[in-house]
Amino acid sequence: PSSYSITLIPGDGIGPEIISVAKDVLVLVGSLEGIKFEFQEVLMGGAALDATGVPLPDDTLSAAKQSHAVLLGAVGGYKWDKNEKHLKPETGLLQIRKELGVFANLRPATVYSPLVDASTLKREVAEGVDIMLIRELTGGIYFGEPRGFGTNENGEEIGFNTEIYATHEIDRIAHFAFKVAQKRCGKLCSVDKANVLEASMLWRKRFLAIAQEYPDVELSHMYVDNASMQLIRDPKQFDTMVTNNIFGDILSDEASMVTGSIGMLPSASLGASGPGLFEPIHGSAPDIAGQDKANPFATVLSAAMLLRYGLGEEKAAKRIENAVVDTLNRGFRTGDIYSAGTLVGCKQLGEEILKSV
Amino acid sequence: PSSYSITLIPGDGIGPEIISVAKDVLVLVGSLEGIKFEFQEVLMGGAALDATGVPLPDDTLSAAKQSHAVLLGAVGGYKWDKNEKHLKPETGLLQIRKELGVFANLRPATVYSPLVDASTLKREVAEGVDIMLIRELTGGIYFGEPRGFGTNENGEEIGFNTEIYATHEIDRIAHFAFKVAQKRCGKLCSVDKANVLEASMLWRKRFLAIAQEYPDVELSHMYVDNASMQLIRDPKQFDTMVTNNIFGDILSDEASMVTGSIGMLPSASLGASGPGLFEPIHGSAPDIAGQDKANPFATVLSAAMLLRYGLGEEKAAKRIENAVVDTLNRGFRTGDIYSAGTLVGCKQLGEEILKSV
Ligand SMILES: CC(C)[C@H](C(=O)O)[C@@H](O)C(=O)O
Ligand SMILES: CC(C)[C@H](C(=O)O)[C@@H](O)C(=O)O
Numbered sequence: 001p002s003s004y005s006i007t008l009i010p011g012d013g014i015g016p017e018i019i020s021v022a023k024d025v026l027v028l029v030g031s032l033e034g035i036k037f038e039f040q041e042v043l044m045g046g047a048a049l050d051a052t053g054v055p056l057p058d059d060t061l062s063a064a065k066q067s068h069a070v071l072l073g074a075v076g077g078y079k080w081d082k083n084e085k086h087l088k089p090e091t092g093l094l095q096i097r098k099e100l101g102v103f104a105n106l107r108p109a110t111v112y113s114p115l116v117d118a119s120t121l122k123r124e125v126a127e128g129v130d131i132m133l134i135r136e137l138t139g140g141i142y143f144g145e146p147r148g149f150g151t152n153e154n155g156e157e158i159g160f161n162t163e164i165y166a167t168h169e170i171d172r173i174a175h176f177a178f179k180v181a182q183k184r185c186g187k188l189c190s191v192d193k194a195n196v197l198e199a200s201m202l203w204r205k206r207f208l209a210i211a212q213e214y215p216d217v218e219l220s221h222m223y224v225d226n227a228s229m230q231l232i233r234d235p236k237q238f239d240t241m242v243t244n245n246i247f248g249d250i251l252s253d254e255a256s257m258v259t260g261s262i263g264m265l266p267s268a269s270l271g272a273s274g275p276g277l278f279e280p281i282h283g284s285a286p287d288i289a290g291q292d293k294a295n296p297f298a299t300v301l302s303a304a305m306l307l308r309y310g311l312g313e314e315k316a317a318k319r320i321e322n323a324v325v326d327t328l329n330r331g332f333r334t335g336d337i338y339s340a341g342t343l344v345g346c347k348q349l350g351e352e353i354l355k356s357v
Numbered sequence: 358p359s360s361y362s363i364t365l366i367p368g369d370g371i372g373p374e375i376i377s378v379a380k381d382v383l384v385l386v387g388s389l390e391g392i393k394f395e396f397q398e399v400l401m402g403g404a405a406l407d408a409t410g411v412p413l414p415d416d417t418l419s420a421a422k423q424s425h426a427v428l429l430g431a432v433g434g435y436k437w438d439k440n441e442k443h444l445k446p447e448t449g450l451l452q453i454r455k456e457l458g459v460f461a462n463l464r465p466a467t468v469y470s471p472l473v474d475a476s477t478l479k480r481e482v483a484e485g486v487d488i489m490l491i492r493e494l495t496g497g498i499y500f501g502e503p504r505g506f507g508t509n510e511n512g513e514e515i516g517f518n519t520e521i522y523a524t525h526e527i528d529r530i531a532h533f534a535f536k537v538a539q540k541r542c543g544k545l546c547s548v549d550k551a552n553v554l555e556a557s558m559l560w561r562k563r564f565l566a567i568a569q570e571y572p573d574v575e576l577s578h579m580y581v582d583n584a585s586m587q588l589i590r591d592p593k594q595f596d597t598m599v600t601n602n603i604f605g606d607i608l609s610d611e612a613s614m615v616t617g618s619i620g621m622l623p624s625a626s627l628g629a630s631g632p633g634l635f636e637p638i639h640g641s642a643p644d645i646a647g648q649d650k651a652n653p654f655a656t657v658l659s660a661a662m663l664l665r666y667g668l669g670e671e672k673a674a675k676r677i678e679n680a681v682v683d684t685l686n687r688g689f690r691t692g693d694i695y696s697a698g699t700l701v702g703c704k705q706l707g708e709e710i711l712k713s714v
Contacts, residue, residue, distance in 0.1 A: 076552075090552045120482045120589055141498075141520060147555050152523050159559030160521040163498060167513045193603070195433075195447045197498065198505050202516030225606045229614040232477055232589060246550070249582045250607060257586040 003036040004068040004311055007275070009060070012046040012089060013284025014294035014346075015073025021296035021350035022071060022303045025320060028357050029307075033316040040067065044096065045075025045089035045284075055092025061099055069310035070100070070277045071303060074284035098138050102269035102277050103169070104176045105137040105248065106309070109235075109255035112264055114328045115337055119260025121232070129235045131255055132184060134177045135248025137269055139169045140199070142245045163199045165244070170206040172272065177242035178214040184240050189220045191227045191243035191251065203244065224251070231255055256281055263295035263336040266302035268309045278306040292345035295334040297324055300353060319357060326356035360393040361425040361668055364632070366417070369403040369446060370641025371651035371703075372430025378653035378707035379428060379660040382677060385714050386664075390673040397424065401453065402432025402446035402641075412449025418456055426667035427457070427634045428660060431641035455495050459626035459634050460526070461533045462494040462605065463666070466592075466612035469621055471685045472694055476617025478589070486592045488612055489541060491534045492605025494626055496526045497556070499602045520556045522601070527563040529629065534599035535571040541597050546577045548584045548600035548608065560601065581608070588612055613638055620652035620693040623659035625666045635663040649702035652691040654681055657710060676714060683713035 008023060010016040023039060030037050042060040049055050055075075064070045075089040085091060109131040111119065119126035144162030152158050174190075181188035190207045192200035204221055211219045222230065224247045230237060231251065235258050243251060256262045262282055269277040280298030288294060301324060308317035331341030332352045344352065365380060367373040380396060387394050399417040406412050412432075421427045432446040442448060466488040468476065476483035501519030509515050531547075538545035547564045549557035561578060568576045579587065581604045587594060588608065592615050600608060613619045619639055626634040637655030645651060658681060665674035688698030689709045701709065 085555075085558070088552060094553070120478050120591075122477055122479055125477045142553055144517070149555055149559065154523075154525075156524045157559060158521060158523045159554075159556040160501070160519055161554045161556050162517055162519055164515060164517040166509050166511075166515045168511075193606075195445060196451070197516075197518045198442075199516040199518050201442070202506065202514060225610040228585065228607045228611040229619070232611065232614045234477075247607075249550075250585045250604075253582040254585040254589065254611065257589045262586070 002034070002313070003038070005038045005040065005066070007064045007067040007070040008039050008041045009044045009070060009072040010041065010047070011044055011073040011075040011284060012077045013074055013286040013289040015075070015284055017292065017294045017346045018280065018296040018299040019071065019073040021346060021353070022299040024350060025300050025323070025353055025357065026303050028354055029316050029319050032357070033313070033319065035313060035316055044072070044092045046077050046080045048092060049080060049087060049089065055087065055089050056095045061096065064096060064100060064275060067275050069275050069306045071306055072277060072279035073299060074280065074282065076284045077286040094142060097269060097277065098143060100274060100277055101138060101271035103136060103138040104173055104270045105135040106180070106268045106270070106305070107133045107135060107252040107256070107265070107281060109133060109252070109259050109265065110261070111259045112261050112328060115261050115264065117260070117339060118337055119258065121258060121260070125235065126258065126260060129259055131235065131238045132180060132240045133248065133252045133255055134173070134180060134240065134242040135252055136169070136173045136244050139165055140245035163197065163246070165199050165203055167202070167206060170203050171210060173242065174207050174210040177240065178210065178217050181217045181240040182214065186216055187218050187239040189222055189238055189241045191222050191224050191241060191247055193224050194221070195223060227251060228254060231258055252281065261337070263334065264297045264301065266298050266305050268302070268305040270309055276306070276310040278302040278310060292347055293335055294346045295336050296346050296350055300324060323353050323356035327353050330356070359391070359670070360395070362395045362397065362423070364421045364424040364427040365396050365398045366401045366427060366429040367398065367404070368401055368430040368432040368641060369434045370431055370643040370646040372432070372641055374649065374651045374703045375637065375653040375656040376428065376430040378703060378710070379656040381707060382657050382680070382710055382714065383660050385711055386673050386676050389714065390670065390676065392670060392673060401429070401449045403434050403437045405449060406437060406440070406444060406446065412444065412446050413452045418453065421453060421457060421632060424632050426632050426663045428663055429634060429636035430656060431637065431639065433641045434643040451499060454626060454634065455500060457631060457634055458495060458628035460493060460495040461530055461627045462492040463537070463625045463627070463662070464490045464492060464609040464613070464622070464638060466490060466609070466616050466622065467618070468616045469618050469685060472618050472621065474696060475694055476615065478615060478617070482592065483615065483617060486616055488592065488595045489537060489597045490605065490609045490612055491530070491537060491597065491599040492609055493526070493530045493601050496522055497602035520554065520603070522556050522560055524559070524563060527560050528567060530599065531564050531567040534597065535567065535574050538574045538597040539571065543573055544575050544596040546579055546595055546598045548579050548581050548598060548604055550581050551578070552580060584608060585611060588615055609638065618694070620691065621654045621658065623655050623662050625659070625662040627666055633663065633667040635659040635667060649704055650692055651703045652693050653703050653707055657681060680710050680713035684710050687713070
């Protein structure tokens with residue numbers, strides 16, 4: 001039987017509760033599919049700050065690097081909000097993305113039919129939305145140098161960042177995106193601001209060049225301001241989308257809200273080699289932490305992405321996804337997605353998912 | 358009687374058609390309110406490129422600077438899309454914003470009740486939305502230096518831009534935004550990405566400092582990714598919003614689509630002194646140019662903003678806004694906002710607005 005080592009990073013807020021559910025699901029599915037997991041739980045974010053003084057301890061990073069895949073809950077919370085940049089929980093997240101080299105962030109925005117009415121969009125607009133948004137995750141303005149604070153020629157304080165892309169950074173995310181589009185409907189929409197930004201002009205130029213190698217994919221381009229409108233006007237026009245780090249941050253959250261299923265949406269972050277990083281797209285929800293109210297679906301679905309994209313265990317991944325749909329169909333809901341059915345807590349929902357596996 | 362010189366910039370695509378309607382409305386309202394206008398029509402964007410080789414001719418800029426206010430249609434079109442940056446119609450727009458020093462861009466996102474069903478959001482979510490989004494317009498990544506293309510240490514091509522804000526740039530837009538919020542509901546939401554970007558950290562620090570001078574305004578902060586979700590989840594939570602140039606570009610388009618009234622929305626761009634720049638937020642719509650299909654409402658409402666914010670002629674501004682509502686109530690619609698009522702072209706809609714004045 002296959003055997004994998006998995007790094008679990010519960011993180012902060014509701015992180016421990018949802019990771020615990022996802023772990024149980026992985027163990028059960030593994031036992032049914034003949035897959036053995038070895039789990040190692042490590043600290044990151046606020047939990048790591050409190051225990052070790054840094055948001056990403058060396059031990060955490062080396063555990064992650066040595067494992068086959070990393071499953072993350074969420075990081076952040078009010079307590080550390082005023083910390084200086086290098087002592088913010090979020091900084092740990094950015095560091096681990098960079099250190100693992102996971103440049104391609106897959107963020108599916110899928111409407112779950114039983115939850116379509118949770119969208120604020122009209123049913124006919126939201127129903128059937130199924131977008132795969134690919135966000136470049138280790139470049140652009142998030143990491144560009146120079147950055148910082150300084151004084152300008154008038155003696156005033158300034159704050160600055162650099163949006164920068166090199167050819168190889170664009171090329172690798174482009175190849176990744178074209179390949180994803182090939183396996184979906186063969187339509188790829190690249191989002192940029194090439195009418196204003198040089199970094200976007202290079203982005204568009206490289207996408208046009210690489211498109212030659214994928215004659216079966218229909219490439220289109222859209223300005224980011226227009227994309228933010230079109231996602232509301234007619235989200236079903238999109239199949240696979242790809243964009244830079246900061247635009248991806250904004251548009252993926254918007255797309256997830258379009259589906260109304262934000263508590264349901266997982267993500268996968270992948271590099272050229274080495275372990276991938278898998279996490280729900282929602283945050284650490286400190287306001288409901290420790291109250292057994294969290295929705296574990298997105299983390300459980302992230303575990304499915306871990307199996308599919310991280311380990312190539314497609315059958316086990318499908319088994320989890322089917323269990324999620326079955327649990328939804330049996331009517332079990334946490335508060336965030338409740339309108340009818342049976343309202344349950346995080347723990348009980350976990351048990352229901354196990355029954356559906 | 359007051360007398361004002363107005364620079365008209367029809368621009369490209371549907372620009373000439375909609376500017377012509379707005380001009381007629383201004384003339385009629387002026388004659389009723391005892392205001393005299395002297396109009397001067399000049400070229401910008403693609404029209405200027407074709408005629409003079411540059412997107413913002415010196416003559417246009419000096420006419421604009423010497424007038425009391427500038428009313429713009431729209432610029433851009435397929436024909437010039439592949440032009441190099443300094444020969445793009447959009448570059449003319451960025452240049453005139455910078456040259457006029459209009460750092461504060463007011464973008465109201467208002468739902469017009471008779472048009473609420475045009476929104477893709479559910480009626481109960483969209484109805485009553487009334488957001489004033491203020492976008493910083495002459496700084497940030499749109500104008501930051503250094504910018505351009507180059508080669509990195511591996512000999513690869515790079516493209517880069519600088520997101521940069523100096524204290525005085527933040528302070529002046531902050532004061533502007535607090536004053537707008539004071540005249541509205543006293544709630545101001547500043548949108549940034551202060552968990553990642555130093556430019557945003559300075560932005561937030563200055564807003565917190567300046568808030569001390571406006572104890573009657575309740576200031577909140579939101580990360581841009583969350584804001585892009587919240588605008589869909591519950592747009593009515595927002596009253597006055599303020600953000601940087603690029604986030605404002607994205608969020609204002611999103612907010613306008615939330616209202617479903619994008620063909621209805623005007624904008625005003627104001628500086629510390631000198632003429633303001635007034636334009637609809639929609640584009641030049643080259644696909645319907647010259648076909649008498651354009652919706653002139655947004656430009657007519659931009660003329661109302663010109664009267665209010667540019668000339669201080671509140672009564673005349675109100676008269677235009679009332680005429681627009683009256684025309685809507687009488688059922689006249691262009692194709693983009695048509696579902697019932699009387700479908701008319703741009704010209705006839707202009708005549709109906711004149712009747713309502
Ligand atoms: C927490 C924050 C640093 C992070 C980001 O901006 O990437 C988050 O918003 C996300 O999208 O994963
Ligand atoms: C045309 C383009 C340069 C412009 C911008 O990005 O500012 C437009 O999108 C706008 O919002 O006015």
